[in-house]
Amino acid sequence: MAKTVGEAAASLGVEAHVLRHWEEVGALRVPRNSNNYRLYDEEALDSARTVLKLRSVGLSLPEVVAAMSAEKSTAQALVKAKITKLQAEILTRQQAITYLQHTVECRHRYLDDCPDCLGFVREK
Template sequence: MRTIGEIAAELGIDAHVLRHWEKVGALSVRRDSHGHRVYEDEDVERVRTVAKLRRIGLSLPEIIAAMAPSKADAQAVVRRKIGQLEAERARTDQAITFLQHTVDCRHRYLDECPECADFARKP
């Protein structure tokens, strides 16, 4: 059993973040007879999971749903996030392609380049 301070230090997460995650329902941590949070090994693994899901871009409501007991509900959330990330990746790939073209472009000004103009017209 470990304290919130120990877990926060171990995982590099501020204690107030762990308290917030508990407040919104992403974590549920047992308290001792003095009201202090007591983290068991399974609680620590859940904290690690929540932290990883936050790092990859899930919001706390998405994390709560993704960790729901219903596998179908969890999968739906994850599938939506995959779709969002794939769309973001497509936008990033387009931006890299455009920027790489501007680096290699033979035109002095971008507005003189037909390829740059085509790219600028795309949504």
Template sequence: MMVRTIGEVAAEVGVEPHVLRHWEQVGALTVSRDGNGYRTYDDRAVEQARTVLKLRRVGLSLPEVIAAMAPKKAAAQAIVTAKIDDLEGEITRTRQAITFLRHTAECRHRYLDDCPECASFVREP
């Protein structure tokens, strides 16, 4: 098992060292210390850092990341399922926005208020 420093892991994972320190501080990352108190990252800690980063990139907050990585599978699944629901809602809202904007760009009316379709889009939540 290879042990790495915070700088090596930060470069490998693609984050700044302060990010790894923060993740450790809030409990999203578990890191060992050597006899001098320096952080040491084994393969497990590096994979954990990669997992935290991936979960952050797909939109989970740090508290959600911590919950998603919890040993209790049901708690982790609840967080992930809630994020899926949020993302699906964003997709729906984005599709509606694209539909509205496409119509607006192609609308034959001079003013959006003059167009019945534009007016119906505006009234939608």
């Protein structure tokens, strides 16, 4: 059974205006009834869930639109670029953890006195 925009929003955990905005920018296509009311069938709800998932993994709304493009090469190129960016962020976070872990365990009173700490801060 199809849901209204309010019912769909509630089931997805978003506000109705969010779903309307996604439709407005082309991230979501929703069938309408004879009175032009949006009716969220299972296909539309799954599309909305896909938008939510893509947003939760870090894609901006324009990136979501591109990732959901009918042209597979466009979607793949965008997703590959996002993967590369996320991998770089992971590396940066891992380096931050290594540095911070060292500062916790550092035997020097002041971090500037530690050659290892200085080595970390001099890295680019």
